[in-house]
Amino acid sequence: QVQLQESGPGLVKPAETLSLTCSVSGGSITSYYWHWIRQPPGKGLEWIAYIYHSGSTNYNPSLKSRVTMSVDTSKNQFSLNLRSVTAADTAVYYCARGGNPFDFWGQGTLVTVSS
Amino acid sequence: QSVLTQPPSVSGAPGQRVTISCAGSSSNIGAAYVVHWYQQLPGTAPKLLIYGNTNRPSGVPDRFSGSRSGTSASLAITGLQAEDEADYYCQSYDSRLSGSVFGTGTKVTVL
Numbered sequence: 001q002v003q004l005q006e007s008g009p010g011l012v013k014p015a016e017t018l019s020l021t022c023s024v025s026g027g028s029i030t031s032y033y034w035h036w037i038r039q040p041p042g043k044g045l046e047w048i049a050y051i052y053h054s055g056s057t058n059y060n061p062s063l064k065s066r067v068t069m070s071v072d073t074s075k076n077q078f079s080l081n082l083r084s085v086t087a088a089d090t091a092v093y094y095c096a097r098g099g100n101p102f103d104f105w106g107q108g109t110l111v112t113v114s115s
Numbered sequence: 116q117s118v119l120t121q122p123p124s125v126s127g128a129p130g131q132r133v134t135i136s137c138a139g140s141s142s143n144i145g146a147a148y149v150v151h152w153y154q155q156l157p158g159t160a161p162k163l164l165i166y167g168n169t170n171r172p173s174g175v176p177d178r179f180s181g182s183r184s185g186t187s188a189s190l191a192i193t194g195l196q197a198e199d200e201a202d203y204y205c206q207s208y209d210s211r212l213s214g215s216v217f218g219t220g221t222k223v224t225v226l
Contacts (some may be wrong), residue, residue, distance in 0.1 A: 031117040035215070044117060045161065045204055050142075060214055094160055099215055101151035101206065103172070105160040 002027040004095050004106035012089075012113050018082040022095030029053055029076045033099045036069065036080045038043075038091040039108070048069060049097055051078055085113045118143060119205050119218035126224040127195045135221045137188040137205035141180055143216060145186035148208040152190045155202040164203070165190060192223070200225050 004112070009018035036048040049059040051069040059067045063082070071078040082089060090113045096102040120138040127133040137150060144150055150168050152162035163172055165181035170186065176200075180191045188207075192199055205218035 003208070005203075020154055044220040045217040046117075047217065050214075059210055100149065100208065101166040102161070102215075103163050103166070105162070108160050115158055 002097060002104045004104055006093060006095050006109040008104045008109060010080055010110060010112060012085055012111060013115050014086055014113055015084055018085050018089060018111055020080045022078050024076045030073055032097050033112045034078045035099055037096055037098045040091045087113050089113050117219045118209055118216045121205060121218040121221045124222045126226055128226045129195055131195050132191060132193045133195055135190045135203055137218045139207060142181040143207045143209040144188055146210055150183050150188040151206045153204045161204060172185050195225055197225050199223055
């Protein structure tokens with residue numbers, strides 16, 4: 001059974017960079033597409049970006065100027081960097097596998113943007 | 116920023132049938148991109164409920180069913196149970212955005 005686990009700071013200051021890592025266990029990262037999805041408190045889901053093990057990426061146009069994803073196949077991990085954050089970036093951030101559909105999800109991690 | 120529109124809420128008594136609509140456009144559902152549905156219980160991550168418009172993953176009760184027609188899709192829950200109280204989201208691919216899109220979400224309440 002594939003398992004995903006997000007990790008990273010729970011509090012980020014405005015204008016700084018939000019950095020999260022997703023660790024994948026129970027399966028290899030060298031197949032499938034790997035995604036980040038977020039959910040502001042009390043609101044709906046928003047797809048952020050995906051990466052393939054080769055390193056190819058695709059970003060949500062609304063976030064593209066601030067987002068970077070990377071993958072480390074040796075550690076079976078992939079990461080998200082979101083620059084110049086504001087309070088609007090406060091959300092639960094999920095990592096997930098697939099995309100068509102998203103068949104495995106991490107438990108999510110709450111990131112709050114506040115000074 | 117959701118491009119798939121769902122009703123904010125639906126409700127029904129135990130045992131009843133409820134349906135949740137997911138309205139899209141010619142760049143997503145109308146372009147024959149498949150629709151998936153997720154159930155999100157309070158405080159938990161979304162769980163895949165229906166994939167490829169109509170298919171249930173192993174372990175999902177057959178009370179849940181999906182359909183797609185034209186630029187929209189629907190999720191039906193028959194024999195509604197208290198444990199079905201949750202938020203439900205549709206998801207597809209949008210060619211204009213070149214990425215995945217989610218519905219606005221629907222809260223199901225069991226009366």
